[in-house]
Amino acid sequence: MTEETLPISAPVGAAKSSVWTRHRGALLFAGSIAIAFAAWQFLSTFVFNPFLIPPPLVVFETMVPMVKSGEIFRHVAISMARVGVGFVTGSVAAVVLGVLLGRIRVINELLDPVIELLRYLSPTAMIPIAVIWFGIGETSKYFLIFWGTFFIVLINTTAGVMRAPIIRQRAAECLGASELQIFLLVVIPSAAPYIVTGMRIAMASSFMSIIPAEILAADSGIGFLLQQSSVLLQTNRIFVALLTICVLGFVFDRLFRMAVDRMLSRYMSYIALT
Amino acid sequence: MLALRNVTKVFGADAQRYIALDGINLEVSEGELVCLLGPSGCGKSTLLNILAGFDAASDGSVHFQGAPVRGAGKDRVMFFQDAGAALLPWLSAEENVRFALRVRKVPKPEWPAIIDKYLAMVDLAEHRRKFPAQLSGGMRQRLQIARALAVEPKVLLMDEPFAALDALTRRRMHGFLLDIWRRTGTTIVFVTHDIAEAVTLADRICLMSVGPGSRITEVIDVGLARPRDLADPGAAQLFKRVEALLTSEK
Numbered sequence: 001m002t003e004e005t006l007p008i009s010a011p012v013g014a015a016k017s018s019v020w021t022r023h024r025g026a027l028l029f030a031g032s033i034a035i036a037f038a039a040w041q042f043l044s045t046f047v048f049n050p051f052l053i054p055p056p057l058v059v060f061e062t063m064v065p066m067v068k069s070g071e072i073f074r075h076v077a078i079s080m081a082r083v084g085v086g087f088v089t090g091s092v093a094a095v096v097l098g099v100l101l102g103r104i105r106v107i108n109e110l111l112d113p114v115i116e117l118l119r120y121l122s123p124t125a126m127i128p129i130a131v132i133w134f135g136i137g138e139t140s141k142y143f144l145i146f147w148g149t150f151f152i153v154l155i156n157t158t159a160g161v162m163r164a165p166i167i168r169q170r171a172a173e174c175l176g177a178s179e180l181q182i183f184l185l186v187v188i189p190s191a192a193p194y195i196v197t198g199m200r201i202a203m204a205s206s207f208m209s210i211i212p213a214e215i216l217a218a219d220s221g222i223g224f225l226l227q228q229s230s231v232l233l234q235t236n237r238i239f240v241a242l243l244t245i246c247v248l249g250f251v252f253d254r255l256f257r258m259a260v261d262r263m264l265s266r267y268m269s270y271i272a273l274t
Numbered sequence: 275m276l277a278l279r280n281v282t283k284v285f286g287a288d289a290q291r292y293i294a295l296d297g298i299n300l301e302v303s304e305g306e307l308v309c310l311l312g313p314s315g316c317g318k319s320t321l322l323n324i325l326a327g328f329d330a331a332s333d334g335s336v337h338f339q340g341a342p343v344r345g346a347g348k349d350r351v352m353f354f355q356d357a358g359a360a361l362l363p364w365l366s367a368e369e370n371v372r373f374a375l376r377v378r379k380v381p382k383p384e385w386p387a388i389i390d391k392y393l394a395m396v397d398l399a400e401h402r403r404k405f406p407a408q409l410s411g412g413m414r415q416r417l418q419i420a421r422a423l424a425v426e427p428k429v430l431l432m433d434e435p436f437a438a439l440d441a442l443t444r445r446r447m448h449g450f451l452l453d454i455w456r457r458t459g460t461t462i463v464f465v466t467h468d469i470a471e472a473v474t475l476a477d478r479i480c481l482m483s484v485g486p487g488s489r490i491t492e493v494i495d496v497g498l499a500r501p502r503d504l505a506d507p508g509a510a511q512l513f514k515r516v517e518a519l520l521t522s523e524k
Contacts, residue, residue: 167360
């Protein structure tokens with residue numbers, strides 16, 4: 001092979017096969033965050049009142065003792081436990097009911113109108129009654145996260161089960177699959193992408209609804225930290241709490257996606273085919 | 275083996291009432307390859323769904339080996355045009371065949387040998403670990419054939435199985451199908467709108483008229499030796515005759 005016939009892309013690729021090409025996404029991400037922090041530092045030092053918008057360096061200064069004393073972790077742990085319990089129980093209940101709703105017509109006709117009305121009650125709208133029912137202890141938070149998760153996952157699961165391709169089911173049926181086998185081995189795996197999508201949306205919503213629940217009705221957790229700092233006019237601590245929420249949401253969504261990729265990728269990757 | 279008497283299918287009621295099939299009579303004997311040939315909308319697929327047991331006839335009777343057909347039976351395996359939809363996309367080629375053996379309650383120790391045999395028969399042995407999305411259209415159809423044959427059905431019901439394939443692949447699939455048919459002795463009911471396909475494959479061709487109220491208008495015994503070439507005088511003549519019958523009918 002002469003030099004002229006070499007693929008044109010080869011030298012270009014060779015020149016750039018550096019750290020940059022291999023970690024482009026991560027570097028851009030880090031760059032974007034760094035620029036945002038720099039802009040924030042500049043603006044709150046020279047433009048805005050640093051009491052209202054404390055600069056990032058001050059926020060980090062505030063954060064250090066909170067981290068050292070473990071205070072921030074205590075709040076994070078309790079909030080995450082609430083989200084965890086509510087999210088898991090809500091998802092499980094919703095998947096179980098959702099597959100029944102999607103598969104058994106009578107149940108669907110009976111329950112669908114009720115669900116269609118109830119799902120407009122956001123977890124925040126349910127806080128006052130939850131406090132009366134369950135007090136300001138853990139149960140009321142579990143209930144509120146459960147409530148928010150349940151309807152999102154339920155609707156997605158039902159849709160997924162109802163849309164399991166009829167040809168796929170018939171093909172299994174004439175190979176000899178029983179009703180139950182069609183349901184377990186064909187319909188539910190077909191619904192998996194819908195269920196996972198519902199859970200992902202529900203997880204984001206859980207992160208959002210735990211905060212108002214803790215602001216209004218708790219004596220611990222990140223929301224409580226926000227509320228307490230607000231009453232004491234500690235803007236630094238408010239920003240620590242806000243930053244913590246950002247990082248937590250981001251990390252948990254990545255973890256969720258990684259777990260799905262690891263365990264369910266064969267159910268997720270075929271969507272283009274059907 | 276399969277006997278249809280006066281099968282009628284009506285959809286809807288009152289003003290929306292639509293008579294799809296109007297008195298279909300057909301006998302298919304064991305080991306026969308019958309083609310149902312007709313234009314789109316003549317109720318071929320409806321008829322096949324009734325044969326499979328997915329759908330019930332409004333009137334008339336369907337008997338399989340002397341017993342009336344009620345619901346889908348595992349002796350009659352339907353073969354779909356859209357293999358991508360019929361296969362389980364989250365299972366690899368061999369796992370799709372294994373799925374059929376599992377739901378058919380074939381004893382587990384026999385699985386590996388059966389899987390090997392049928393994947394080899396359709397030339398997919400090397401691709402056994404691939405998922406349907408990684409296979410070409412023709413390979414997917416072959417996988418569907420392997421999966422259907424693995425449960426050793428008495429009847430294969432094929433609904434325009436190769437209509438979505440390109441002409442070359444389709445010809446190759448015809449060769450495959452005839453070869454497998456000869457080796458297994460399976461009875462095949464093959465639905466198509468392609469005259470050439472019917473002439474190439476069939477023992478008997480049943481022409482269907484356009485709906486509403488489709489019926490079988492003509493049954494032709496082909497009686498040509500295989501493999502058939504459409505350029506041969508016998509086949510060409512048959513092609514012309516079928517074409518004339520289909521066009522005159524309207």
